Amino acid sequence: MTRSKVINGLKPVLFTLPAMVPFVLFWLAPLLYVLYLSFTEWDFMSPEKTFVGLQNYADLFSNPAFYKALRVTALFCAGSVLPIILLGLGLALLMNRKLKGSALYQVLLFSPWVTPTVAVSIVWSWIYEPEVGLANTVLDFLGLAKIGWLQDPKWALVGVLLVTIWKSVGWAMIFYLVALRNVPSDLLEAGELDGASAAQKFFRITLPLISPTTLFLFVVQLIQALQAYDQINVLTQGGPSGSTRTLLYLYYQSAFESFQIGEASSVAVVLVIICMLLSVFSFGISKRTTHYQ
DSSP states (O other): OHHHHHHHHHHHHHHHHHHHHHHIIIIIHHHHHHHHHTTEEOOSSSSOOEEOTTHHHHHHHTOHHHHHHHHHHHHHHHHHHHHHHHHHHHHHHHHTTOOTTHHHHHHHHHHHHHSOHHHHHHHHHHHTOTTTOHHHHHHHHTTOOOOOTTTSTTTHHHHHHHHHHHHHHHHHHHHHHHHHHTSOHHHHHHHHHTTOOHHHHIIIIIHHHTHHHHHHHHHHHHHHHHTOOHHHHHHTTTOSTTTTOOHHHHHHHHHHTSOOHHHHHHHHHHHHHHHHHHHHHHHHHHHHHOOOO
């Protein structure tokens, strides 16, 4: 009997072992190693690491560049996540009307998502070219002043955000389109029989029923915004004047340009903590706003 209980107790461990092994090797162990490095001073080449305790964190929190990067990260998250969700929902509502050729439109809108970010960013760098780029050519045709999309600190972040939104909005549209088609038609018909207007049916029936999809997109897009790197590296390299330097790009510059691995690791740890707190906050809010069928 005791042996049987032991075997039954080990079964869950054996079933989860194939998933736990890569989790420990490729996520937990590197995270703990980075946490250890954040308490050291290391130049990435010396065989010795000097333990400095909390000095890296003290230097980080006294560095104005950190707070500027934190502000840019917050602006980048708000300026990309919310438009992607709203535009994705708007496009999904439009495609859900089964317009002629909607399948082709869906493919065209989704195609940027499967295109490598580096390739997309290179194309947009040509579009943003100040003299002969398409963006300023259109502005000039409309009689408007040309913009230094990637050269002006006031516009550089906007330029990166436009690329990010354009690439991801089709992906959000596909998820919303599936969610809209899973809304029970009998609930919509019941609302119509009760005299509900189209707006009332949307806000009181459709929107609550697709809220799990909204939560999923919000969390995933938030994490991707915190991890944004490729488009920033190709388009602006964090400039001009640090106007597009996010926390992740600050980590990259500290680690692979300045070779301050301890300082970079402290940035990485702070970024992971921010990501975890935002995810917990999102799921906490979802308990009151998310409705499951």
